[in-house]
Amino acid sequence: MLIENIALFRSIASLGTLSATARQMGVPVMTVSRRLASLESEVGVRLFHRTSRSVSLTPEGEAFLPYAISLLETHDAALAALAAGDSGLQGVLKVTAPNLIGRSIIVPALTRLMADNPLLKVDLTLTDGIVDLAGTGLDLAIRVSPLNSSELIATRLATNPRVLCAAPDYIRRFGKPAVVADLVGHPCLTLHGIPSWPFRIGEEIRWIRVNGPFTANSIEAIRAACRDGAGLAVMTYWDVEECLRQGCLERIEMKDAELPELGMWGVYPTRRQIPRRTRAVMDAIKAHLIQQET
Template sequence: MNNDHLRLFVRVAALHNISKAGSELNLSPPVASMHINKLEESLGVKLIHRTTRKVSLTEEGREFLPHAEEVLNAVDSAKASVGAGSFTPQGTIRVTAPSSFGRMHIVPALKEFVTAHPELKVDLRQSDSIVDMVEGGFDIAIRNAALNDSTLVARKLAADRRIICASPDYIEKYGEPSTPADLLNHECINLIGIDHWDFQTPNGIEKIKVKGAIRIDNGESIRDACIDGAGLTITSIWCAYKALAKGELVQVLKDYPLTTDTAIWAVYPSSRLLAPKVRAFIDYFIEYYGEVPYWEK
């Protein structure tokens, strides 16, 4: 079995396209197709269904994929143990990130990142949905939710402190809550997926199920609705820091911090060797955000 054929197969499985996978490995479409044929012949099974629009894995192909990845990881690990091979970050790194955080805090850093690593290309997909990393062919997922998947490894990139905010106009019109319980008398804009706002109080954790006419699934949109005076809301500092600095938003209930133990994480499959491009991306953004993130200063 040829390792180059395995590497091509793994990329075809991720991209569902032989030509694109071949292009990544500097192979022409005919050569890439020939390599897949040779791999199938060596195994005696059909790994890929080919159609005019895309390719998909056969049942045998899906069974074979994790073993192919394991072989490639073992080869790379063996080379690394003796200092062989090229470990310069190179190729294409595929990243998925939440829409708002990606736009505000990843995209502005990409120019400097690719300048520092000229042999790297970045494929960034922004979505507020939790994607399947393996099925999507992603090297890294940026997440700001708790990790509950034992097949993934997480590295903390930065803190994600959340606060309660309101616009000055809203406070002038409706007043400012002095305790978490006061929120029940206020219009609140809720982030879809968060049912309770949990506060630290002298009497322990207090859970408040807020009410309001508006629920939104995007952090920037919630922030903007809050700036517009639609109600109080929960927001991450990284999302609201500019509005806070301009006085468009005001933090309320400072004496009752939220109990959310959130952070910005870079996660990657535990079954994969930490490739140089993944390490380079993680190390760069840990330094870029800083021990105290710039949005907290």
């Protein structure tokens, strides 16, 4: 089997149409259809149900997909091993990250890594949603979460504490809450579907319901509203590190409670044949975070 046809199979499974795969590869749809037919002829089964608008995996295609992914990973690992003696990294690395952290941390780290490795290419997807790594062919996902490393194949890149904060002008006008009960008297800025904030009170984690005039679907919007003095917000440290350092936001500590800590994780789809470039990206992100803290 040609490795290019196996990669095409994975792309079709991820994108859901032959035309989208053709656009991604920069080839005619007929070429994609012909190569898929060649692969199906070689394996002796039909891999996709086809309609005029989309395709979906047959049971045989579902069974073949993890083997296809494993073959592609092995192929990439073999190339990486052969290139191990070279001074630089090479190949395409597909990464996903949250929007705000992606722009402020991941992009600078990747830019520096690419400058040092001219043959390395990066395909970055910024989204605050959770992306299926294996199904989309991604090599690495940067996630902010209370994950335990045993739950997913993950490496902790940094601690990422939750932070209650407000703009200095807001604090001058309305003061700071001192205890959790004081939150009732303050406008609180929340993400869609998350009307409560977690606090560790004694040995217990309690979700405290808050209210305010502004809710949004992105951390970036919450940070902007908080910076403009619209109210209090709970965000993670690496979402607001620059604002805290520059003084446009101030951290608020509670006397009777603290916010549970999160982590920033590098999550990858398999423990086997992790490409050298994937490890290098995680090292670059760690180095960038350390530099930001100093």
